Amino acid sequence: xxxxxxxxxxxxxxxxxxxxxxxxxxxxxxxxxxxxxxxxxxxxxxxxxxxxxxxxxxxxxxxxxxxxxxxxxxxxxxxxxxxxxxxxxxxxxxxxxxxxxxxxxxxxxxxxxxxxxxxxxxxxxxxxxxxxxxxxxxxxxxxxxxxxxxxxxxxxxxxxxxxxxxxxxxxxxxxxxxxxxxxxxxxxxxxxxxxxxxxxxxxxxxxxxxxxxxxxxxxxxxxxxxxxxxxxxxxxxxxxxxxxxxxxxxxxxxxxxxxxxxxxxxxxxxxxxxxxxxxxxxxxx
Amino acid sequence: xxxxxxxxxxxxxxxxxxxxxxxxxxxxxxxxxxxxxxxxxxxxxxxxxxxxxxxxxxxxxxxxxxxxxxxxxxxxxxxxxxxxxxxxxxxxxxxxxxxxxxxxxxxxxxxxxxxxxxxxxxxxxxxxxxxxxxxxxxxxxxxxxxxxxxxxxxxxxxxxxxxxxxxxxxxxxxxxxxxxxxxxxxxxxxxxxxxxxxxxxxxxxxxxxxxxxxxxxxxxxxxxxxxxxxxxxxxxxxxxxxxxxxxxxxxxxxxxxxxxxxxxxxxxxxxxxxxx
Numbered sequence: 001x002x003x004x005x006x007x008x009x010x011x012x013x014x015x016x017x018x019x020x021x022x023x024x025x026x027x028x029x030x031x032x033x034x035x036x037x038x039x040x041x042x043x044x045x046x047x048x049x050x051x052x053x054x055x056x057x058x059x060x061x062x063x064x065x066x067x068x069x070x071x072x073x074x075x076x077x078x079x080x081x082x083x084x085x086x087x088x089x090x091x092x093x094x095x096x097x098x099x100x101x102x103x104x105x106x107x108x109x110x111x112x113x114x115x116x117x118x119x120x121x122x123x124x125x126x127x128x129x130x131x132x133x134x135x136x137x138x139x140x141x142x143x144x145x146x147x148x149x150x151x152x153x154x155x156x157x158x159x160x161x162x163x164x165x166x167x168x169x170x171x172x173x174x175x176x177x178x179x180x181x182x183x184x185x186x187x188x189x190x191x192x193x194x195x196x197x198x199x200x201x202x203x204x205x206x207x208x209x210x211x212x213x214x215x216x217x218x219x220x221x222x223x224x225x226x227x228x229x230x231x232x233x234x235x236x237x238x239x240x241x242x243x244x245x246x247x248x249x250x251x252x253x254x255x256x257x258x259x260x261x262x263x264x265x266x267x268x269x270x271x272x273x274x275x276x277x278x279x280x281x282x283x284x285x
Numbered sequence: 286x287x288x289x290x291x292x293x294x295x296x297x298x299x300x301x302x303x304x305x306x307x308x309x310x311x312x313x314x315x316x317x318x319x320x321x322x323x324x325x326x327x328x329x330x331x332x333x334x335x336x337x338x339x340x341x342x343x344x345x346x347x348x349x350x351x352x353x354x355x356x357x358x359x360x361x362x363x364x365x366x367x368x369x370x371x372x373x374x375x376x377x378x379x380x381x382x383x384x385x386x387x388x389x390x391x392x393x394x395x396x397x398x399x400x401x402x403x404x405x406x407x408x409x410x411x412x413x414x415x416x417x418x419x420x421x422x423x424x425x426x427x428x429x430x431x432x433x434x435x436x437x438x439x440x441x442x443x444x445x446x447x448x449x450x451x452x453x454x455x456x457x458x459x460x461x462x463x464x465x466x467x468x469x470x471x472x473x474x475x476x477x478x479x480x481x482x483x484x485x486x487x488x489x490x491x492x493x494x495x496x497x498x499x500x501x502x503x504x505x506x507x508x509x510x511x512x513x514x515x516x517x518x519x520x521x522x523x524x525x526x527x528x529x530x531x532x533x534x535x536x537x538x539x540x541x542x543x544x545x546x547x548x549x550x551x552x553x554x555x556x557x558x559x560x561x
Contacts, residue, residue, distance in 0.1 A: 048390050049557035066392040072561065076383030080299050089295060092288040094392040132387070140394055
């Protein structure tokens with residue numbers, strides 16, 4: 001287990017981190033939500049040992065050479081080397097296996113082709129993220145931290161990366177911490193969520209707890225939703241292909257049943273959870 | 286450590302910047318050759334017309350040794366500037382590409398990583414000076430042939446062809462130590478400054494200040510003997526009529542000690558500094 005307790009860090013520009021405590025458990029994917037400048041990257045840098053906190057403690061239960069692997073802000077790769085040489089270089093400098101088979105295994109693990117020989121400056125951002133993860137996983141760390149891994153990716157890239165991250169947690173029993181300012185991506189793959197604002201941890205809980213407690217808006221997509229009678233009880237805001245409604249999480253399944261009974265052809269129901277809700281109404285209160 | 290050095294070597298070999306540096310030095314040499322070929326004899330005749338009436342010079346004075354000596358004079362500013370830009374890039378590029386952070390996220394000791402940078406910067410510098418010496422030697426002798434060397438250091442000094450060649454070789458060796466010193470300083474500057482263009486400006490400023498201080502006289506006599514700006518022209522002392530070999534040796538050892546001190550300072554700061 002990785003445990004950070006009461007971490008604080010200040011720069012000349014102000015306090016970046018204020019009394020933050022978090023945990024990472026094997027096989028669990030945790031998410032760190034917060035606006036830009038909330039202190040997520042500072043926390044990640046401390047977890048990875050790149051910077052020292054002014055106060056607080058970091059305890060990592062691991063006997064491995066590299067307990068924590070990660071990508072912070074963007075995957076730092078040598079642009080003039082190809083993917084194979086990048087992995088070979090990073091593996092070599094830390095004494096990890098750098099033979100052809102091991103390198104190809106690393107590439108396959110993250111879904112990258114083994115036959116691409118051009119420099120990584122030609123790669124898409126999604127491919128760079130995957131290569132960054134392959135490098136982060138060299139030397140088998142028990143903890144993986146990924147700072148804004150979805151930023152700049154298209155929806156297909158996001159889905160593929162979520163699948164890869166879930167695979168790593170389940171099959172590799174790796175403790176993973178992701179950060180993002182985008183709610184949707186984190187709620188899709190995280191077991192536990194932390195919410196940060198202005199350097200402080202303002203909310204936390206299992207993803208299910210947070211959704212149940214905070215979600216009061218749903219977006220329902222259906223071609224003939226305008227003809228629904230039952231929907232009128234939920235202050236609907238009608239859109240082109242659906243409606244946005246105000247409804248508690250524990251009521252939504254009953255509502256959906258009623259809509260289907262009315263003959264409404266529901267094609268999707270998406271919870272709308274805003275960061276502001278999580279920041280302003282902590283679960284503890 | 287071996288793997289870190291191999292990684293640094295791979296980066297140098299794969300970066301186009303390295304070849305631009307070698308090409309820049311080749312261009313400097315070429316310009317000197319072309320100028321000497323078309324204008325050298327006229328200038329020399331003008332300068333040495335009176336002397337020719339009293340002395341006998343073996344062969345043409347516009348010869349390979351003189352050309353090598355002229356190329357050697359690019360160790361004052363041109364070559365160290367190119368070297369400082371390239372070697373500081375060993376670190377500033379890592380900041381720019383975010384690879385420094387990626388390296389530090391691996392099981393790599395900070396001090397070993399930065400030590401590998403210093404060692405590779407020194408080896409690269411020696412390689413560049415060797416390249417410069419060999420290409421100059423081959424081309425200068427092939428085009429201009431051999432002959433006596435005349436140089437002006439406060440006074441005119443004349444050396445027979447064989448003696449001139451020996452002194453030029455020693456001067457390249459001594460000059461390479463000065464260049465290693467500059468390369469070491471550039472890495473240390475890169476540790477402090479991080480950003481490439483600012484590090485280049487600081488490197489150029491350091492080079493200019495060092496050259497200016499070389500001409501200044503300091504009140505404490507020890508400063509005039511042991512302060513590093515006073516040591517960077519040691520290679521030039523090889524063209525004094527009588528070479529003070531012990532002094533040349535001491536100066537070069539001092540310069541090496543300064544290089545180690547600058548590298549030590551850089552490693553200390555790098556170890557203490559946060560990454561990112």
